[in-house]
Amino acid sequence: MAASLLDAALAGTVGLLIGSFLNVVIYRLPKMLEAQWAAECSEFSGHATGEHPPPAFNLMVPRSACPHCRHVIRWYENIPVVSYALLRGRCSACAQGISIRYPLVEIATGALFFFSIRRWGITPEGVVWSAYAATLLALALIDWDTTLLPDDITLPLLWGGLLASAMHWIQTPLSSSVWGAAAGYISLWLVYWLFKLATGKEGMGYGDFKLFAALGAWFGWQALVPIILMASVIGALVGIAMKFSAGLREGNYIPFGPFLAFAGLTAMWAGPQNILQFIFSMLGL
Incomplete structure (x- = not known):
């Protein structure tokens, strides 16, 4: 309403x-x-x-x-x-x-x-989405400044999504929310270990797993693919731009959390179902 x-x-x-x-x-x-x-x-x-x-x-x-x-x-x-x-x-x-x-x-x-x-x-839905958005904004800037995604924020965001689903404050069914949280964490955990075994380097931190799990709790497992695609595409474009402008930090890395947060805010604004269409149109596909 x-x-x-x-x-x-x-x-x-x-x-x-x-x-x-x-x-x-x-x-x-x-x-x-x-x-x-x-x-x-x-x-x-x-x-x-x-x-x-x-x-x-x-x-x-x-x-x-x-x-x-x-x-x-x-x-x-x-x-x-x-x-x-x-x-x-x-x-x-x-x-x-x-x-x-x-x-x-x-x-x-x-x-x-x-x-x-x-x-x-x-309404409860309007209030919890306001809190969700403010939390993502704080996480994005903390990660950008320090490469930290504090448990003090990511875990309440995760549990907040599950609670909001259980209380019917958001439209994501509880079963989809639970599976979204589990799939979000496990998927990036697997990517982390595959990358580390292949290169010997750590491509992301555990905070990214928890943030992706939180997004899965808020939007359900169906939204994970569009969200991770948007975060990856935007992150790659920003990384390339920073590389050419000599803006990369020591070690040539940029934190992934801000791009996950941006994708999470985009999903709130446009809906996860519209993210893929946006990415394809942005890439001219």
Whole structure:
């Protein structure tokens, strides 16, 4: 049941606020995980003393600050999109530039919320698809920055798809959702090991298996082939472009997660059944 433009606009406004929080998650969660792993390694090696615990660092504290001068961001400097425009993309204290990605993430999240509620209404289906889209956006950017797909996000996304199917909040039947999750994980796990046995290298990480399993849970096993084809084609095109522009990172690799996430968002927008047609038309077939 589609929502009115007003309801969708209100949802988009909420999405802007969620996007602001996503910026925090994208930046801080990998650092939190690295600190956790370092502490565990120190503990296992017997080097942990516990005399000087590090200051609290999580999604809530400390308050956001300018990375250049450490100026603490005031609440009125943190209004999604508006503050960036009023500050002209610069820190109010040191005038250093602020990355354009912050407002872009907020705008993208707002647009995804607007689309979801406009299409499915203010219903459980509209709410869960909004959450799904925001989660994929966060995963895509974390993986692009760090090559990490944290279990803290991929596993809730997977279980969220199964729960949404079981509660009939989405149109994917539970049996298709369960088989989609299993097939998504196993298929990429097999590709990983075949590639490793053939080349001695790791072509992807376990986070990719879990993300593909999550997409299978949301859309069912029937959607896996279109999704993986779209992710592979877009990834190959981006990789070729980056190679010719000397934009590849050390080791000549790009993470696969962002392209899986893009394909997952495309499946939400257009439907998995239309992805193959889009790929064929893009390739001129």
